[in-house]
Amino acid sequence: MAESILEVENLRKYYLQPRGLFSPFKTEKRIIPAVDDVSFYIKKNETMGLVGETGCGKTTIGRSILKLTPVTSGRVIFNGTDITHLTPSEFRPYRRQMQMIFQDLDAALNPKMRIKSILTEALTVHHKLSEAEINHRIEELLEKVNLKKSKLSSFSGELSGGEKRRVGIARSLAVGARFLVADEPTSALDVSIQAQVVNLLKDLQKNLGLSYLFISHDLRIVELLSHKVAVMYLGRIVEMGLAGRIANAPRHPYTRILWSSLLKKKSQEATQVPSDQHDGRWGVFDFERSYSGCRFAPRCPVYEAKGNPAICSDPANAPKLSDIGNGHKVSCHFPLE
Amino acid sequence: MNSRPVLKIENLRTFFYSKGKRAFVRSVDGVNLRIGKGETLGIVGESGSGKSVTALSIMGLVPGEPGVIIGKIGLKTDNIQKNLLQDLRDYVKINMSTGRIMEVYKDNVGWQKNVDRVMQGIRGTEIAMIFQNPKLALNPFIPIGKQITESIRINTPIKKRSQARERAMYWLAKVKMDSPRLRYYNNPYGLSGGMCQRAMIAMALSSDPSLLIADEPTTGLDATIQSKIVDLLADLKSSVGVTTMLISHDINVIKALSDNVAVMYGGTLLEHGPVGIILSAEHQAKHPYTAALLESIPREKHIREKGYLQAIKGDVLDTINIPLGCRFYSRCDKVTEKIQEKCDNHEPDLREISSGHSLRCWLYYE
Amino acid sequence: MKRYSQYTIEVGDLWDVSFWKKADTMDLIYIVYGLFIVILVVVSYVLGALSLLPHNPQEINLELLMAPPNTAGHLLGTDFMGRDILSRLIIGIQAYFLPGLLAIAIALTAGTIFGVLAGYWGGGLDTTTTYISNLLNSFPRLVLILLMVAAFKPDIYTIMLVVGVTNIPAVASLIRSKILFLKQKNFIEAAMALGLKSWVIIFKHILWHNCRAILIIQATLGMAEAILMETSLSYLGFGVQEPTPSWGNMVQAGANYFMQGNFWPSTAPALAILFTILGFHLLGDGLNNILEGKRG
Numbered sequence: 001m002a003e004s005i006l007e008v009e010n011l012r013k014y015y016l017q018p019r020g021l022f023s024p025f026k027t028e029k030r031i032i033p034a035v036d037d038v039s040f041y042i043k044k045n046e047t048m049g050l051v052g053e054t055g056c057g058k059t060t061i062g063r064s065i066l067k068l069t070p071v072t073s074g075r076v077i078f079n080g081t082d083i084t085h086l087t088p089s090e091f092r093p094y095r096r097q098m099q100m101i102f103q104d105l106d107a108a109l110n111p112k113m114r115i116k117s118i119l120t121e122a123l124t125v126h127h128k129l130s131e132a133e134i135n136h137r138i139e140e141l142l143e144k145v146n147l148k149k150s151k152l153s154s155f156s157g158e159l160s161g162g163e164k165r166r167v168g169i170a171r172s173l174a175v176g177a178r179f180l181v182a183d184e185p186t187s188a189l190d191v192s193i194q195a196q197v198v199n200l201l202k203d204l205q206k207n208l209g210l211s212y213l214f215i216s217h218d219l220r221i222v223e224l225l226s227h228k229v230a231v232m233y234l235g236r237i238v239e240m241g242l243a244g245r246i247a248n249a250p251r252h253p254y255t256r257i258l259w260s261s262l263l264k265k266k267s268q269e270a271t272q273v274p275s276d277q278h279d280g281r282w283g284v285f286d287f288e289r290s291y292s293g294c295r296f297a298p299r300c301p302v303y304e305a306k307g308n309p310a311i312c313s314d315p316a317n318a319p320k321l322s323d324i325g326n327g328h329k330v331s332c333h334f335p336l337e
Numbered sequence: 338m339n340s341r342p343v344l345k346i347e348n349l350r351t352f353f354y355s356k357g358k359r360a361f362v363r364s365v366d367g368v369n370l371r372i373g374k375g376e377t378l379g380i381v382g383e384s385g386s387g388k389s390v391t392a393l394s395i396m397g398l399v400p401g402e403p404g405v406i407i408g409k410i411g412l413k414t415d416n417i418q419k420n421l422l423q424d425l426r427d428y429v430k431i432n433m434s435t436g437r438i439m440e441v442y443k444d445n446v447g448w449q450k451n452v453d454r455v456m457q458g459i460r461g462t463e464i465a466m467i468f469q470n471p472k473l474a475l476n477p478f479i480p481i482g483k484q485i486t487e488s489i490r491i492n493t494p495i496k497k498r499s500q501a502r503e504r505a506m507y508w509l510a511k512v513k514m515d516s517p518r519l520r521y522y523n524n525p526y527g528l529s530g531g532m533c534q535r536a537m538i539a540m541a542l543s544s545d546p547s548l549l550i551a552d553e554p555t556t557g558l559d560a561t562i563q564s565k566i567v568d569l570l571a572d573l574k575s576s577v578g579v580t581t582m583l584i585s586h587d588i589n590v591i592k593a594l595s596d597n598v599a600v601m602y603g604g605t606l607l608e609h610g611p612v613g614i615i616l617s618a619e620h621q622a623k624h625p626y627t628a629a630l631l632e633s634i635p636r637e638k639h640i641r642e643k644g645y646l647q648a649i650k651g652d653v654l655d656t657i658n659i660p661l662g663c664r665f666y667s668r669c670d671k672v673t674e675k676i677q678e679k680c681d682n683h684e685p686d687l688r689e690i691s692s693g694h695s696l697r698c699w700l701y702y703e
Numbered sequence: 704m705k706r707y708s709q710y711t712i713e714v715g716d717l718w719d720v721s722f723w724k725k726a727d728t729m730d731l732i733y734i735v736y737g738l739f740i741v742i743l744v745v746v747s748y749v750l751g752a753l754s755l756l757p758h759n760p761q762e763i764n765l766e767l768l769m770a771p772p773n774t775a776g777h778l779l780g781t782d783f784m785g786r787d788i789l790s791r792l793i794i795g796i797q798a799y800f801l802p803g804l805l806a807i808a809i810a811l812t813a814g815t816i817f818g819v820l821a822g823y824w825g826g827g828l829d830t831t832t833t834y835i836s837n838l839l840n841s842f843p844r845l846v847l848i849l850l851m852v853a854a855f856k857p858d859i860y861t862i863m864l865v866v867g868v869t870n871i872p873a874v875a876s877l878i879r880s881k882i883l884f885l886k887q888k889n890f891i892e893a894a895m896a897l898g899l900k901s902w903v904i905i906f907k908h909i910l911w912h913n914c915r916a917i918l919i920i921q922a923t924l925g926m927a928e929a930i931l932m933e934t935s936l937s938y939l940g941f942g943v944q945e946p947t948p949s950w951g952n953m954v955q956a957g958a959n960y961f962m963q964g965n966f967w968p969s970t971a972p973a974l975a976i977l978f979t980i981l982g983f984h985l986l987g988d989g990l991n992n993i994l995e996g997k998r999g
Contacts, residue, residue, distance in 0.1 A: 053559040053560070053561065054559050066896050068892055068895065068896060092898050095896065095897065095898030096898060099896060099897070100893070100896050102889055102892075102893055104888070104889045106888060106889070106890065107888070107889035107890055107892070107893045108890060108893045109890060110890050110894075110908055110912055110913075111888075111890075111913075112912040112913055113912060121897075121899075122897055125897055125898050125899055126898060160652045160653060160655075161384070161653075162652055162653075163652065171893075171897070175897060175898065190383035190384055190586065190653060191383065191586065191588070191630060191633050191634065192383060192629065192630060192633050192648065192649035192653070193383075193649075193652070193653070194633070195633035195646035195647065195648035195649070196648040196649075196650075198635075198645075198646050198648075199645045199646055199648050202645060217559065217560060218560070219560070220634075220635040220640065221635055223635075223640045224635045224639055224640050224643065224646070243640075244641070247637075247640055247641075248641075257561055258560060258561065260564075261560050261561045261563065261564035261565075354710040361710075403708065403710050430707070440709065440710070441709075441710045442707035442708070442709050442710075443707060443708055443710070444707050444708075445708060
């Protein structure tokens with residue numbers, strides 16, 4: 001078994017939301033558990049896929065790992081070191097090894113800087129390089145991400161979506177990152193360009209031995225790229241396991257709904273949700289309800305089919321993420337067969 | 338294809354002047370389309386292919402100053418028969434040389450007046466539109482029910498408020514909004530994207546339009562909500578049967594809802610025909626672009642084998658510098674040596690290769 | 704009647720269209736005029752400093768009181784004490800130039816610091832700086848200046864100090880809102896993820912690449928503001944004191960004779976003020992439109 005490059009243990013991120021005109025004077029604030037008790041690990045040279053709908057906390061996990069947002073509790077262990085409580089200056093050396101590809105195409109690109117100076121900056125953050133070395137490395141990078149050399153003198157506004165994405169990837173590689181958090185890297189791209197980027201990420205993993213945390217709402221692309229997949233719902237992982245098993249034999253009702261809605265494969269028993277009443281609130285925290293029981297219950301076809309069993313809505317009895325064999329973990333009282 | 342057309346577009350060209358680049362962006366460049374009564378036409382294309390601009394041109398809503406629409410858009414409904422672009426040609430003078438637009442003179446004020454005169458009684462009444470971002474298209478501080486009621490009173494013969502209200506309730510129920518009587522009073526800002534889209538669809542259909550234009554109705558929604566909206570649109574298609582022009586970049590959506598499909602690329606149609614021929618994996622004779630698009634979607638096969646996707650090389654066509662030859666030539670991987678010369682220098686025309694199926698590719702011409 | 708607007712294609716490489724060609728003609732005219740004024744001001748300052756003047760500005764000539772323009776070598780005439788108006792106009796720049804720069808320097812430096820503190824770190828710092836700037840904004844500037852003048856002495860540097868300090872909130876809020884806008888675009892976060900140090904992000908990515916245009920524009924507007932302030936105070940008798948000439952006290956002194964038909968002693972400095980301030984404002988406006996774009 002290969003060594004794990006990243007371990008996340010019991011990660012929690014709660015946001016405090018002030019509410020109302022007098023909120024600054026209130027001590028009591030409502031808590032939004034954006035990420036609630038999430039644990040997983042990523043092995044070297046492997047990809048972990050993280051799927052879920054808008055607002056389920058998948059991006060927050062990525063940002064917490066890179067310490068772009070402070071965590072409430074839990075630990076992030078990178079290459080055997082606990083990086084959760086490092087000060088910014090202690091953490092700087094680790095920035096060299098882990099990078100993020102942002103969902104926003106323009107994120108990595110200062111609009112007033114030319115592509116060449118963007119890449120030069122990334123190359124020289126952690127190393128001192130001579131002019132010739134910089135040019136050499138930039139050429140290498142461009143080759144790695146299939147970008148034309150003529151684009152070096154342009155500004156980010158002059159690039160197409162696919163090119164921007166490539167520059168973003170090149171920038172992450174320039175630092176020498178071994179681990180990339182890819183936050184929806186294809187969602188802003190066209191179908192034909194999306195395929196190019198997916199292939200590029202695959203190639204880079206093969207050639208450079210990168211590890212990814214691949215965050216996306218598109219289960220198909222996640223399954224295609226990942227070795228392991230975790231499905232998130234409202235801040236919790238509801239199912240986790242090898243990509244093949246998640247794709248072919250999902251056990252959690254939510255995963256099955258996700259699959260069928262993507263591939264338009266109507267498997268009646270899983271997609272039949274009796275009414276549309278939760279259409280609006282799905283995937284978003286509903287503050288009026290307590291989230292202590294099974295969070296998926298209000299939307300769950302199994303819950304409905306079994307005649308609303310008490311165990312699902314019991315606040316004291318939240319389902320635990322339990323192993324059902326071969327490292328396939330499901331958090332459900334009644335996992336599907 | 339045998340029903341009489343509601344909308345017939347002939348040689349539509351829409352272009353804009355980009356001040357930053359001092360050039361003309363030819364967003365739509367010679368599009369011919371017809372939509373039969375009761376039919377759903379799906380338009381597929383990537384960003385910048387001109388599909389949204391086509392829709393906006395039909396509505397006469399060309400964004401950005403000096404947008405110029407030329408060609409013919411014939412609308413023929415039970416009440417109205419007119420060319421939506423009539424007399425517009427008088428307000429512009431265009432100088433062309435070697436296929437490029439060099440100079441345009443446009444009387445912006447007169448143009449706008451004429452568009453407003455022609456489109457009066459058509460926008461919202463005969464042609465309704467669903468936008469990509471329902472949250473932006475609805476006024477966030479007016480209850481959705483009120484907005485629909487107002488739209489009904491403006492666009493239909495129902496003028497009495499109480500009747501219009503009942504009608505709005507009916508449509509809210511029709512789009513499967515749960516408890517429409519409660520939702521009637523909800524403001525859009527408190528509703529989710531899926532809900533707003535439902536309200537938007539209700540509003541568009543409530544005016545009983547002859548043509549519904551749905552511009553990316555599912556983009557930006559979560560996957561599970563997306564499939565629900567698609568189901569809803571499919572339901573409405575069978576129960577209401579409104580003639581629809583559906584625009585999307587998502588092939589699955591188009592496949593689920595359309596009768597005919599038009600594939601757009603670089604401002605023009607590359608392929609046009611029944612959905613069964615164009616978007617089915619089995620049918621072989623199709624435009625290389627369509628084929629490549631279908632291939633680039635991850636399928637179960639790829640996922641099982643962890644294989645690579647079939648990517649289309651290169652980048653989406655920049656509609657400022659449109660090549661002389663085939664627009665897809667630089668990205669096409671099916672060019673043979675025999676036709677290479679033609680592909681590079683001559684643009685193929687849209688030819689019918691079998692009944693109802695036409696495409697623009699030298700490969701299929703003798 | 705059809706009124707056509709013309710749109711013409713630029714032949715050549717599309718990305719070769721230069722920066723200046725993209726600009727509006729009007730903006731270019733503004734900038735050219737503004738630069739002309741700036742150069743004129745600088746040249747006048749240098750001439751004044753080197754005493755290269757047509758006449759001695761302090762020399763009283765009792766034979767030529769209130770001479771109209773263009774008499775006996777006095778291009779703009781003389782004032783009620785027979786002093787050459789042109790020379791006094793040129794030497795008058797001395798009263799503004801360095802104090803104006805001081806005011807700008809104070810406003811820009813402190814404004815940038817507070818803006819960065821509020822925008823970049825936010826939180827409590829943001830609240831504090833906002834309160835401070837609200838406090839400064841709510842205090843009438845003229846009253847503050849009069850207080851200072853009364854407490855110390857009617858010195859142009861004291862006045863400009865106050866002008867500079869009272870301009871801090873405006874600059875700070877501009878910088879702050881620009882940073883908040885940039886933060887939405889995520890590239891600051893990306894730069895942090897890259898491992899760049901905070902000061903590199905602030906100075907390079909934020910201030911140098913994205914705020915320099917704002918600062919230049921604020922500098923031009925600040926100069927106009929300083930001149931205007933000095934003028935109003937001198938007119939009221941609180942600014943630069945006679946016999947040191949400044950445009951404000953020249954207008955004030957000349958105004959007494961305006962109704963007698965001797966318009967030039969007050970009109971010449973008044974026009975000088977008008978065109979100079981207009982120049983600085985148009986320069987700022989033109990630069991703003993070109994560098995920042997009309998919309999933002």
